[in-house]
Amino acid sequence: MSDSNGGTGTRRSVARLWIQGLLPLALLAVLTALFIRFGPLGVFRAAFPPLEDLTIERVRFSAPGEIEVFLVNGGPEAVTVAQLIIDEAYWIFEIEPGSEIPRLERAVISAPYPWVDGDPLLVTVITNTGVTFSREVEIATLSPAPNARYLATFTLLGLYAGVIPVFLGVLWFPFLRDIQRKWLHFFLSLTVGLLIFLGIDALHEALELAEEVPAAFQGVGLVVVGVLGAVLGLVAAGNWLRGRGAGGNDRLWLAYMIALGIGLHNLGEGLAIGASYAVGKISLGAFLVIGFAIHNTTEGFAIVAPVAKERPALWHFVGLGALAGVPTIFGAWLGGFTYQPTYATFFLALGAGAIFQVVWELGKLISRDSEAGWTAPLNAVGLVAGLLIMYTTALLVVA
Amino acid sequence: MAALFSRRDWFKLSAVLAGASGIGAALGLRPRRAAGEARELLQSHDPNAATAVGEVSTEDFDPVAFLTEFDYGRVSRLADGQTLREYEIVAVDKEIEVAPGVYFAAWTYNGQVPGPTIRCTEGDRLRVRFTNSGSHPHTIHFHGLHPPEMDGILPVVMPGDSFVYEFDARPFGLHLYHCHSMPLKRHIHKGLYGAFIVDPPAGRPEARELLMIMNGFDTNFDGDNEVYAVNTAAFHYQRHPIQVEVGETVRVYLINATEFDPVNSFHLHAGMFRLYRTGTELTRYELTDTVMLCQGERHILEFELENPGLHMFHAHQSEFAELGWMGFFDARRPIVASAGSRRARQGGGS
Numbered sequence: 001m002s003d004s005n006g007g008t009g010t011r012r013s014v015a016r017l018w019i020q021g022l023l024p025l026a027l028l029a030v031l032t033a034l035f036i037r038f039g040p041l042g043v044f045r046a047a048f049p050p051l052e053d054l055t056i057e058r059v060r061f062s063a064p065g066e067i068e069v070f071l072v073n074g075g076p077e078a079v080t081v082a083q084l085i086i087d088e089a090y091w092i093f094e095i096e097p098g099s100e101i102p103r104l105e106r107a108v109i110s111a112p113y114p115w116v117d118g119d120p121l122l123v124t125v126i127t128n129t130g131v132t133f134s135r136e137v138e139i140a141t142l143s144p145a146p147n148a149r150y151l152a153t154f155t156l157l158g159l160y161a162g163v164i165p166v167f168l169g170v171l172w173f174p175f176l177r178d179i180q181r182k183w184l185h186f187f188l189s190l191t192v193g194l195l196i197f198l199g200i201d202a203l204h205e206a207l208e209l210a211e212e213v214p215a216a217f218q219g220v221g222l223v224v225v226g227v228l229g230a231v232l233g234l235v236a237a238g239n240w241l242r243g244r245g246a247g248g249n250d251r252l253w254l255a256y257m258i259a260l261g262i263g264l265h266n267l268g269e270g271l272a273i274g275a276s277y278a279v280g281k282i283s284l285g286a287f288l289v290i291g292f293a294i295h296n297t298t299e300g301f302a303i304v305a306p307v308a309k310e311r312p313a314l315w316h317f318v319g320l321g322a323l324a325g326v327p328t329i330f331g332a333w334l335g336g337f338t339y340q341p342t343y344a345t346f347f348l349a350l351g352a353g354a355i356f357q358v359v360w361e362l363g364k365l366i367s368r369d370s371e372a373g374w375t376a377p378l379n380a381v382g383l384v385a386g387l388l389i390m391y392t393t394a395l396l397v398v399a
Numbered sequence: 400m401a402a403l404f405s406r407r408d409w410f411k412l413s414a415v416l417a418g419a420s421g422i423g424a425a426l427g428l429r430p431r432r433a434a435g436e437a438r439e440l441l442q443s444h445d446p447n448a449a450t451a452v453g454e455v456s457t458e459d460f461d462p463v464a465f466l467t468e469f470d471y472g473r474v475s476r477l478a479d480g481q482t483l484r485e486y487e488i489v490a491v492d493k494e495i496e497v498a499p500g501v502y503f504a505a506w507t508y509n510g511q512v513p514g515p516t517i518r519c520t521e522g523d524r525l526r527v528r529f530t531n532s533g534s535h536p537h538t539i540h541f542h543g544l545h546p547p548e549m550d551g552i553l554p555v556v557m558p559g560d561s562f563v564y565e566f567d568a569r570p571f572g573l574h575l576y577h578c579h580s581m582p583l584k585r586h587i588h589k590g591l592y593g594a595f596i597v598d599p600p601a602g603r604p605e606a607r608e609l610l611m612i613m614n615g616f617d618t619n620f621d622g623d624n625e626v627y628a629v630n631t632a633a634f635h636y637q638r639h640p641i642q643v644e645v646g647e648t649v650r651v652y653l654i655n656a657t658e659f660d661p662v663n664s665f666h667l668h669a670g671m672f673r674l675y676r677t678g679t680e681l682t683r684y685e686l687t688d689t690v691m692l693c694q695g696e697r698h699i700l701e702f703e704l705e706n707p708g709l710h711m712f713h714a715h716q717s718e719f720a721e722l723g724w725m726g727f728f729d730a731r732r733p734i735v736a737s738a739g740s741r742r743a744r745q746g747g748g749s
Contacts, residue, residue: 080500082453082498082499082500082501083451083452083498083499083500083501084452085625085722088718088721088722089449089718089721089722090449090450090451090498090633090634090721090722090723091448091449091450092448092449092450092451092452093452094452099500112448113448126498126501126618126619126625127501128500128501128502129502129618130497130501130502130503130616130618130619130625131618131619132618132619132621132625
């Protein structure tokens with residue numbers, strides 16, 4: 001559209017632009033109002049109520065002889081819970097706040113069921129239309145209550161799995177500082193390999209969890225929003241900081257972004273660990289803790305590699321390590337006490353996006369620093385080595 | 400350890416379950432308290448935590464009344480003196496309540512599942528006018544002896560059409576009738592079945608007579624029943640024990656109309672029954688407390704309860720029992736004046 005008509009002309013064209021932009025929305029509003037006012041017409045009229053979609057998000061074993069079932073209605077209409085069936089037996093129950101669950105709302109069933117420690121259990125909810133929704137619990141075991149003992153357990157879990165390994169990895173800084181430039185590039189490439197593995201792992205976990213997200217909350221959509229939101233958010237934030245002259249230290253900024261990405265990834269990991277522990281899937285074997293420690297130590301390495309030739313103040317290392325490691329503890333708390341696939345999916349997607357963004361930045365850094373960039377044999381070997389290290393250490397974590 | 404089903408336990412239990420404002424309201428509105436009470440139940444080994452919550456509406460169909468509703472038809476005599484019994488049966492689609500708060504889009508005879516209990520005496524002429532007001536083709540297939548053209552296979556009665564089934568009722572025994580349209584499995588599990596009792600010419604000894612049709616409902620259409628019961632409503636006779644008198648003869652006409660599961664069964668607690676297989680002979684087959692019935696099989700059970708109190712009865716498939724097929728007989732000492740005055744109701748129309 002030409003805007004060479006001068007002041008009033010421009011103003012008029014701006015007004016027209018607004019009208020052009022808003023007209024379809026206004027018509028849509030009218031259409032919606034008419035549709036709601038006069039009801040579904042002709043072909044839209046269905047003989048049966050819309051499909052119900054109730055999700056059992058979680059089964060909690062709050063005490064011996066007691067269970068709680070957490071429901072969320074992800075369907076198009078309200079759902080009325082009629083009965084509870086546990087292991088093919090009707091059981092008395094009560095439901096809060098009520099048996100009719102509005103769309104996107106939650107309810108909690110509690111029942112005095114004498115569950116058997118260590119046995120699997122099938123929980124089924126039957127609605128007033130006779131439709132059933134089930135969830136199988138692989139192992140019934142007392143669920144953690146938010147008390148001091150479990151808080152300490154999950155904190156230690158987060159420390160072992162996340163914080164300590166990351167700080168151990170950070171201790172590679174002097175080593176990285178003193179090696180030759182070409183070897184630094186090798187290790188930077190190795191870091192890229194580590195991160196690609198982590199990013200894809202996080203993405204895969206996010207998509208897997210997305211299956212558990214109630215339909216209305218669109219698990220896959222959440223993943224897309226999370227991944228792209230994280231990528232674009234970090235790019236925009238980086239540009240904004242540089243634009244304000246804060247970009248004096250690109251590499252330190254990069255290190256923080258890596259730490260943030262890994263932190264989000266570890267938050268998701270903590271959620272998964274806490275939730276698995278809560279549902280009895282993880283026993284805190286020494287082997288598992290060692291596995292996590294080795295696996296996550298590489299994360300600390302990845303954080304400090306870009307700043308190897310810098311002289312960051314000591315507190316930066318503390319900040320970087322904390323940013324990457326401490327979210328594991330929060331994740332473990334959240335996962336252990338109030339696990340919800342919806343949040344876990346979103347955090348994992350954010351983590352994946354942040355890591356992919358960092359991979360991109362690291363790639364640019366390597367290309368800028370070394371003439372051959374990615375294609376240098378040593379760098380390529382480093383990248384593959386990074387993938388293999390992650391793969392091998394992941395074998396230690398059978399969770 | 401105390402007996403599981405003493406009267407005292409039952410009252411305590413009823414009080415707990417009924418609460419101050421009805422079971423549904425009690426459990427729905429005052430959860431914490433109910434949970435505590437329910438836990439006490441478990442600690443006292445009371446079996447009644449394993450049940451549904453709430454009550455079915457008895458407005459359209461009362462399972463307690465259905466136990467003793469025998470339809471003798473409109474009775475007249477043919478020229479040769481034979482008794483003629485005429486029935487009107489209409490197939491209609493209807494939503495029924497199969498467990499408290501759980502509704503099922505059923506196909507019914509006369510708006511109820513099971514359909515009306517047709518009862519007559521051997522040798523009577525039956526004339527059943529069947530009208531299909533449902534949405535699918537239906538028939539009535541009677542078990543027993545009759546000419547093939549009256550067998551309810553053909554013609555298939557289309558929606559809006561009628562057909563008259565006419566034949567002599569024989570042999571005496573306990574039979575059933577059901578729709579024989581294809582796909583058969585669906586037409587039966589949707590609710591098109593009922594009892595067909597042919598009494599022996601001289602009748603049976605006097606007794607308190609009860610009709611029980613074991614059935615199940617696949618509410619989510621996965622080929623597996625979510626609800627089991629006798630006479631449709633899960634756990635109904637657990638909530639409303641069947642009243643009988645100590646020492647009187649109880650005669651149960653028991654039919655298996657369950658779909659999907661090959662067999663169903665009946666087990667009586669604290670009692671033994673005399674079994675008359677298919678009811679076609681007047682000599683007992685055996686004395687037992689558990690009997691297994693294949694789909695379509697039916698037997699007559701007779702017993703006397705010796706002691707007052709609640710006598711549980713249920714499918715001995717524990718799964719069926721816990722999914723609704725469970726109830727109680729509540730035996731009470733007879734009030735002296737009325738003892739022994741009960742007449743068996745067979746031949747009531749003649």
